[in-house]
Amino acid sequence: MMMSKTDRRLLIVEDDAAFARTLVRSFERRGYQVRHLAGEDGMPALLEEFAPTHAVVDLKLAAGASGLSSVKHLHAFDPEMVIIVLTGYASIATAVEAIKLGARHYLAKPSNTDDIEAAFQRATGDTDVELTERTTSIKTLEWEHIHEALAASDFNISEAARRLGLHRRTLARKLEKRRVK
Secondary structure (H helix, E strand, C coil): CCCCCCCEEEEECCCCCHHHHHHHHHHHCCCCEEEECCCCCCHHHHHHHHHEEEEEECCCCCCCCCCHHHHHHHHHHCCCCCEEEEEEEHHHHHHHHHHCCCCCCECCCCHHHHHHHHHHCCCCCCCCCCCCCCCHHHHHHHHHHHHHHHHCCCCCCHHHHHHCCCCCCHHHHHHHHCCCC
């Protein structure tokens, strides 16, 4: 069944107000009804009133909150909702958890409206995706391990640092650096 443009209700869970405004305007121009939340506050009431068909969730929200919790909440509300996770902190661990919790796709920032809408349309996986021959570097393994600890501690940097046996400032410095490929 093809959904008409007026049936597309999008919830954006994003704590970056400027980025959220840009997404809201762009998706409204494409015919979506759009609502925005900066986190989970107010989500239960909005879900009952608005009943989104689509959602875009930022992985790392303000105050160390995890978007994975929002994905779980949204999927529990409506297992048919098309949920896309956006993140500037991409890792295999968080991608796997997002999919297990009900997200359809996981996109690394910067992603634009075209990327997100294309992900909305892809209902199945792609068996033709290119397999790389590149081996994983020590830096990549470290990055993955750090993000596993962050996800396990709901993005609480102090708790993640404790779990990793690092000083909090050392972990903060590592997170500020760009991922080495």
